[in-house]
Amino acid sequence: MKPAPFAYYAPTTLDEALSLLSEHGYDAKVLAGGQSLVPMMNFRIAQPAVLVDINNIPDLAYINAEEGGVRVGALTRHHQSETSPVMARHAPLIYSTMPKIAYPQVRTRGTFGGSLSHADPSAELPTLTTTLDAKFRLVSQCGERWVSAREFFLGLYTTALEPDEILIEGFVPELPPRSGWSLQEVNRRKHDFALAGVAAVLTLDESGICQDARLVFLSVGDHPMYAERASNLLKGQALTPEAIRAATELATTEEIDPGDDIHATADFRRHLAKTLCQRAIEQAHQRAQGKQ
Amino acid sequence: MEATTQKIELSVTVNGTRYERAIEPRMLLSDFLRHEIELTGTHVGCEHGVCGACSVLMDGEPVRSCLMFAVQTQGHEITTVEGLGAVDALSPVQQAFHEAHGLQCGFCTPGILTTVTAFLETNPNPSEEEVREAISGNLCRCTGYQHIVDAVLLAAKKKQAS
Numbered sequence: 431m432k433p434a435p436f437a438y439y440a441p442t443t444l445d446e447a448l449s450l451l452s453e454h455g456y457d458a459k460v461l462a463g464g465q466s467l468v469p470m471m472n473f474r475i476a477q478p479a480v481l482v483d484i485n486n487i488p489d490l491a492y493i494n495a496e497e498g499g500v501r502v503g504a505l506t507r508h509h510q511s512e513t514s515p516v517m518a519r520h521a522p523l524i525y526s527t528m529p530k531i532a533y534p535q536v537r538t539r540g541t542f543g544g545s546l547s548h549a550d551p552s553a554e555l556p557t558l559t560t561t562l563d564a565k566f567r568l569v570s571q572c573g574e575r576w577v578s579a580r581e582f583f584l585g586l587y588t589t590a591l592e593p594d595e596i597l598i599e600g601f602v603p604e605l606p607p608r609s610g611w612s613l614q615e616v617n618r619r620k621h622d623f624a625l626a627g628v629a630a631v632l633t634l635d636e637s638g639i640c641q642d643a644r645l646v647f648l649s650v651g652d653h654p655m656y657a658e659r660a661s662n663l664l665k666g667q668a669l670t671p672e673a674i675r676a677a678t679e680l681a682t683t684e685e686i687d688p689g690d691d692i693h694a695t696a697d698f699r700r701h702l703a704k705t706l707c708q709r710a711i712e713q714a715h716q717r718a719q720g721k722q
Numbered sequence: 723m724e725a726t727t728q729k730i731e732l733s734v735t736v737n738g739t740r741y742e743r744a745i746e747p748r749m750l751l752s753d754f755l756r757h758e759i760e761l762t763g764t765h766v767g768c769e770h771g772v773c774g775a776c777s778v779l780m781d782g783e784p785v786r787s788c789l790m791f792a793v794q795t796q797g798h799e800i801t802t803v804e805g806l807g808a809v810d811a812l813s814p815v816q817q818a819f820h821e822a823h824g825l826q827c828g829f830c831t832p833g834i835l836t837t838v839t840a841f842l843e844t845n846p847n848p849s850e851e852e853v854r855e856a857i858s859g860n861l862c863r864c865t866g867y868q869h870i871v872d873a874v875l876l877a878a879k880k881k882q883a884s
């Protein structure tokens with residue numbers, strides 16, 4: 431058999447799951463959609479001694495509209511997000527990106543909470559939630575806390591989650607009026623993990639001046655790379671081609687950290703990031719002006 | 723608690739038949755189907771989620787059987803390619819693959835047939851682009867996909883006619 435042996439628990443309540451995690455600490459892993467964990471176990475890169483399968487805990491899969499945003503349960507499958515009218519209306523950036531994530535059979539299992547907790551720097555959801563300034567509710571036997579996306583993703587496959595915590599849900603704020611968004615990425619084959627990508631959100635004031643901006647890159651660093659200085663550079667500006675070029679230049683020369691691997695060199699990724707960043711700002715700008 | 727090879731009782735319905743087996747938790751669903759209940763129609767290629775050969779339906783939805791543990795299917799219904807039709811009574815999708823030459827070696831075919839069967843349930847009248855999206859998670863080394871796409875479009879027509 432491919433994976434190493436483990437003890438399997440399928441709790442039907444959150445309390446039970448939290449107590450198992452607290453008992454087994456670093457030996458235990460949560461099993462959500464299994465679309466990242468099981469491949470790693472098949473390769474034996476991951477050999478958890480205990481698996482706590484959260485799929486039988488009811489009421490962890492939902493997409494609910496709320497005052498100011500949308501609340502997404504940890505066990506919400508990618509397929510649910512991809513087909514949810516609530517997501518389309520309140521978080522169109524996430525909704526429109528879902529079909530780019532993996533394949534239909536992976537999206538029927540893969541979950542919102544799993545993708546965030548796994549924190550693959552090439553995954554889309556960590557970058558999108560950072561761009562949208564989402565926050566996550568982490569629960570353990572000792573209590574709960576909300577952590578903002580920007581403070582949640584700490585490094586390569588590393589998050590603020592403690593071993594006894596479960597990410598229960600996320601809250602994704604809705605964009606204010608006169609906002610636009612975009613996700614741009616390049617993949618070797620459609621649906622593959624991106625070689626480089628960037629998400630942009632912009633909000634304009636009534637005269638069309640950029641009021642707020644966030645640019646966050648994927649696959650060009652250990653975690654979602656928030657280009658804070660470049661984002662700030664856009665604020666207070668009319669988004670002329672020069673302003674867009676300047677922010678793109680700053681972001682892609684100083685605020686990303688691409689690496690080499692068998693798929694692409696660091697230089698190539700930087701080159702892609704630059705072209706994509708410019709396109710993302712332009713598209714977000716168009717949308718903010720109601721042109722798309 | 724230590725890692726364990728202790729077996730767990732599993733009761734699962736596959737193609738309408740109830741199976742009860744004691745298995746180790748680490749047994750993948752794909753291995754369960756092939757080795758435990760000897761339904762070798764489900765193929766395994768990569769065993770890490772990329773190729774799609776192992777795709778089966780769980781409660782009607784397509785999933786990678788190499789990325790699930792068999793114990794997770796407790797109480798669920800699995801459909802494999804064997805459950806779609808029989809040699810002398812092919813399902814509309816199988817019949818269409820036969821007629822449109824939707825396969826050559828057949829390695830990828832079970833995963834594609836199960837996936838397409840579920841897809842046509844939710845999208846009975848797909849465009850070519852939608853068909854290509856639907857089978858994007860299934861690698862085929864032989865056909866170049868053209869005849870597979872033709873077969874899916876033909877299957878949609880057949881299903882609508884019937």
Ligand SMILES: Cc1cc2nc3c(=O)[nH]c(=O)nc-3n(C[C@H](O)[C@H](O)[C@H](O)COP(=O)(O)OP(=O)(O)OC[C@H]3O[C@@H](n4cnc5c(N)ncnc54)[C@H](O)[C@@H]3O)c2cc1C
Pocket residue numbers: 459460461462463464465466467468469504530531532533536539540541542543544545546547548550552553554555591595596597598621622623624770771772
């Ligand atoms: C072939 C293939 C292609 C893919 N392509 C893409 C892609 O292009 N883009 C992309 O973004 N993703 C891609 N994925 C990954 C996919 O989106 C996964 O579903 C996702 O990364 C992990 O979610 P999961 O629910 O399957 O998590 P699991 O695999 O179950 O878990 C992943 C990790 O998170 C932990 N965990 C899970 N849920 C929680 C929780 N609620 N609280 C605390 N810890 C938790 C687990 O312990 C584990 O360490 C791909 C996967 C495959 C197999």
Ligand code: FES
Pocket residue numbers: 765766767768769770771772773774775776777786787788789
């Ligand atoms: S064997 Fe399961 S996807 Fe390749």
Ligand code: FES
Pocket residue numbers: 824825826827828829830831861862863864865
């Ligand atoms: S027919 Fe041979 S792999 Fe598809």
